Amino acid sequence: MNKIAYSVFIAFVASLATLVSITALSSSERDTAGNENLEPITLEQLAEHDSADSCWKAIHGRVYDLTDYFPAHPTDEAIFLEWCGREATEGWDNKRPGVPHSPRAEAMLERYLIGRLVDEEGESVEPSTEAPAVTDSYSNIGTAQANLSPAEDERLARALLGLPLDGHYRGVFTDRGSIQVNITFDLRDGRIESLEYRHLTYRGVDYLALEESDELYPVMSQHRQIAERLEGEPITRIFALYEPERMVDDVDGYSGATLRGAKVISAIRDALNRGVYAWP
Numbered sequence: 001m002n003k004i005a006y007s008v009f010i011a012f013v014a015s016l017a018t019l020v021s022i023t024a025l026s027s028s029e030r031d032t033a034g035n036e037n038l039e040p041i042t043l044e045q046l047a048e049h050d051s052a053d054s055c056w057k058a059i060h061g062r063v064y065d066l067t068d069y070f071p072a073h074p075t076d077e078a079i080f081l082e083w084c085g086r087e088a089t090e091g092w093d094n095k096r097p098g099v100p101h102s103p104r105a106e107a108m109l110e111r112y113l114i115g116r117l118v119d120e121e122g123e124s125v126e127p128s129t130e131a132p133a134v135t136d137s138y139s140n141i142g143t144a145q146a147n148l149s150p151a152e153d154e155r156l157a158r159a160l161l162g163l164p165l166d167g168h169y170r171g172v173f174t175d176r177g178s179i180q181v182n183i184t185f186d187l188r189d190g191r192i193e194s195l196e197y198r199h200l201t202y203r204g205v206d207y208l209a210l211e212e213s214d215e216l217y218p219v220m221s222q223h224r225q226i227a228e229r230l231e232g233e234p235i236t237r238i239f240a241l242y243e244p245e246r247m248v249d250d251v252d253g254y255s256g257a258t259l260r261g262a263k264v265i266s267a268i269r270d271a272l273n274r275g276v277y278a279w280p
Contacts (some may be wrong), residue, residue: 035061035062035116035124038062038113038114038115038116039114039115039116040115040116040118040122041056041058041063041114041115041116041117041118042117042118042119042120043058043087043117043119043125046058046063046085046086046087046117047085047086048085049065049067049084049085050084050085050086050178050179051081051084051085051177051178051179052067052070052077052081052084052177052178053067053177054067055067055070055080055081055084055085056084056085056114057083057084057085057086057088057092058086058087058088058089058117058125059088059089059092059109060089060092061116061117061124061125061126062113062115062116062117063113063114063115063116063117064109064112064113064114065112065114066080066084066112068112069108069112077174077177078172078173078174078179078270079274081172081174081177081178081179082170082172082179082182084179087117087125163190164187164190164235164272165187165275165276166186166187166188166189166190166276167186167187167276167277167278167279168184168185168186168276168277168278168279169184169185169186169187169268169271169272169274169276169277170182170183170184170198170271170274170277171183171267171268171269171270171271171272171273171274172199172267172270173263173264173266173267173270178201179199179201180199180200180201180202180263181197181199181200181263181264181266181267182197182198182199182200182267183195183196183197183198183264183267183268183271184196184198184271184277185230185268185271187235190234190235191232191233191234191235192230192231192232192233192234192235192237192238193231193232194231195226195227195230195231196227197223197227200220200223202260207219207220207223208220222244222248222249223264225247225248225249226241226247226248226261226264229247229248235268235272238264238265238268238269239265241261241262241264241265242261242262242265244261247261
């Protein structure tokens with residue numbers, strides 16, 4: 001009798017495994033076919049939806065309208081808005097450095113699917129999937145390196161003193177649901193390196209897209225001076241931006257007030273508050 005029961009159990013498990021395999025295969029085939037049937041959305045169309053009022057994100061080649069989910073998102077609104085109107089696979093796969101969103105979040109995401117990302121020729125756009133490098137000692141918890149004392153581990157000592165750690169940082173300044181400043185930079189020994197603007201807008205003007213002949217181009221020049229003059233400076237130097245005339249030249253009569261240095265400071269401080277985005 002036991003042998004019969006055991007045989008029945010084995011047959012049941014085998015049947016279940018076959019059913020699961022067939023279901024997974026069918027699901028994969030449906031996903032592939034479904035991608036072709038989705039509404040094509042270009043990068044230009046995607047970029048038009050970059051605020052809390054209309055937030056679209058492209059993740060792994062698919063486009064999602066996450067506007068309705070924005071009020072329910074559990075983290076700071078700036079983190080959510082940073083990826084609106086953009087190819088956001090990098091942010092999705094790295095909720096924290098090297099840690100993707102959960103399967104539960106992935107299941108929820110499908111509710112907001114509206115299309116697939118294509119280029120100007122209608123061809124599917126490959127997602128950007130480069131993940132931040134995680135090479136510090138804490139990526140190997142359990143090793144002797146992870147158990148160093150503050151006297152031996154400079155990174156741990158800086159953390160205990162409340163000092164910013166070396167690494168790559170990203171931060172934003174948002175106002176009324178729209179990103180105005182999105183900045184990236186590296187810290188090396190507490191000094192700023194490679195500061196760049198990923199997003200710089202104000203009242204509908206995209207300063208990063210301006211040509212030299214545009215009336216507001218001098219403002220873009222002032223922001224570039226900030227990046228140049230902060231290079232190699234200690235992080236505390238950002239507070240000089242409260243007196244922007246000390247950091248930039250007066251370009252074509254544009255005053256320091258036009259610079260809105262406090263917003264740049266806020267974006268940098270936001271990056272520091274978030275912590276290291278990727279380790280060196």
